[in-house]
Amino acid sequence: MEELQNKHRKEQRDLQGRITQKKKNATKKTRKGVNDECDRLQRELQDRQQAEMDALSVPLDNDQLDSFHSEEETKQEKIESSCKPTGNANGKPADLSSSHECSPTLQQASKKPNRQKARLARRAAEQEAQAAQAAQEAAKLPDLRKQEIENMQKHFDKLGLSETFIRPDGHCMYSAVAMLLPNISSDLDRTESNGVLPYQAVRAKTAEFISQHPDDFEPFLEEPIDEYTNKIKHTAEWGGQLELQAISRAYEIDINVLQADGRVEKIDSGRESETGAIWLTYYRHSFGLGEHYNALKKAP
16 A cells, blocks of 8 residues: 555656646647646546555445445344343343343444445545645745746846836736837827727737738637637737737837846847837746736836
C-alpha cells in the first residue's frame, strides 16, 4: 500500500509539472483548450489511481455488499434470539448465567468488522494525506505574481516610466491604448458625448482596419474574418498581437510592450510617428483573469 501511495504521489507531481508548463505556454487563443486538456488529464489520473487503490483493497461490488449486509443482519438476529432469557415452568426467568450463553460461532460473527466502513475510512485517510502533501508542495512553489510585480518595477525605474492601472475587464488593452493615443483625443471626446466609451472607439477602429486589410490578417485567423472582427467590436474578447498590429497601423503610431523579463516587444506602424511610441506593460500572472495590459508614461 505504501509503495502504491508513493507511486501515486510521484505521478501527481509529474502531472502538476506538465499542467503548469502547458498553462504557462498557453496563449489567449489556446487557453480554453489547454484548460480542458489539463482537466481531462487530472480526471484520468484520479480515475486510474482510484482503480488501482480499489484493486489493492479488493472492494466488494454492489451485489456482494447487499449480500454481505443481509448475512450480517441475519446473524445478528440469530444472536439476539439465542441470547434472550427464557422462563422456567414456574413462569420465572431462567438463571441469567445460563440463559445468556450464546454459541461461540455466533459470538465471533457479531464481532466481524464492516469491510465497507473500513475501506471508506482508509480511503478518506489516504485522501487527507494526499491533500496535505499537495499543500506542502504548493507552499514550495515560487510566488509568480510577486516576482512579476517586483521585476516590472525594476524595469520602470530603469526606463523612467510610470504605470497607470487599467481595470481588468477584458477591454484592458484597448482602454490602455485609448488613454495613451494623443492623436485621437478629440475623437474620444466626441464619442463619449454620444455614449461611446474610449475603448469602444479603439475596438471599432481596430475591427474596421482588419476588415479593410483581410490579406494581412486572415492567414493568422482560425475563424472567418467577419466573425473575428464582430467579436473585437461588440464583445469583451481579449486583444493580442494581431490587434496591436492593427492598432499601430490604423493610428500610425509605434507601440512598445514591456514584459516582466525585460523584453520589449516593438510594433512598428511602418510610418514615421511624430509623437513617438506609446508604451504598454504586459502581465501574465498578476491578475485574476490572466493576461493583462496597463498603460505606461514617462515618469515626471
